[in-house]
Amino acid sequence: RVIKETKIKELRRLLDQSTNIVITCHVSPDGDAIGSTLAMYHVLSAIGKNVKIVTPDMLPKNLVFLPGAKDIIPFSKYTDYGKQLFSKADLIFCLDFNAPYRVDKMADTLISSKAKKVLIDHHLDPEDFADVVISHPEMSSTCLLVFRVLCRLEFFNIIDKNAAECIYTGMMTDTGNFTFNSEDPDIYIIIAELLKKGINKDNLYTKVCNTNSESRLRLNGYAISEKMQLFPEHQAALITLSQEELRQYGYE
DSSP: OOSOHHHHHHHHHHHHHOSEEEEEOOSSOOHHHHHHHHHHHHHHHHTTOEEEEEESSOOOGGGTTSTTGGGOEETTTSHHHHHHHHHHOSEEEEESOSSGGGGGGGHHHHHHOOSEEEEEEOSSSOOSOOSEEEEOTTSSOHHHHHHHHHHHTTOGGGOOHHHHHHHHHHHHHTTTTTTSSOOOHHHHHHHHHHHHTTOOHHHHHHHHHSOOOHHHHHHHHHHHHHSEEEEGGGTEEEEOOOHHHHHHTTOO
16 A cells, blocks of 8 residues: 555545546657556546546557557647647546646646646656645556556456556556566566456567567667767767658658
8 A cells, every 4th residue: 555545535536526537648658658548548438437638749659559549639739629628627637747847838738727637657756736646756657556546446347458458568668678677576466467357468568669660670770870979988879860860761
């Protein structure tokens, strides 16, 4: 019971009072940001809430396979619609970021919304902008923290295979496939529970980490072979790419 009971009670009260919910995450979302938002989306939708996901910009192509990804609304593309959803929301979940500036051009819309806000995050030093703050920097991922929150809300049985796939993806990507920041035994207990939900963790790894476009492979090869500068005295390297070079390789 890492999360304080007072926070869980307040979150439960806000959920009971809310119908229209918006979930958002940081700009240039990674696996943990998208995984946590989609997992929360699946569970809250299953309990009858009207849930929308509004992200600051587009999600990366290697995550579009995740269940529910097609329902994500990028604010950069649908700005007016995004503003409308924030203005009509009763409750906003802010996942995997610790300060409004991390949602980029969406920050003013987020802050000006009259909806109650819930922050669930594992980054250091959260800013004071949310009504409920569940911040645990000792956690390896926000997805792991979201799993704990859902269990404390007694939603474990509502976590289906779709939500479990999203949670696992975030846990995996934020630990480099469990090669760093992953010594907590609870991580593997949670993975076991997600496997019981029906996920195929090997298949998820292949889709996220081993599926690349030709242009991405060529750009990575060019960056390393032609653009990498070494600074041995500092045990460092630097790669810089111009806009023209990015265009040449079809960077998105």
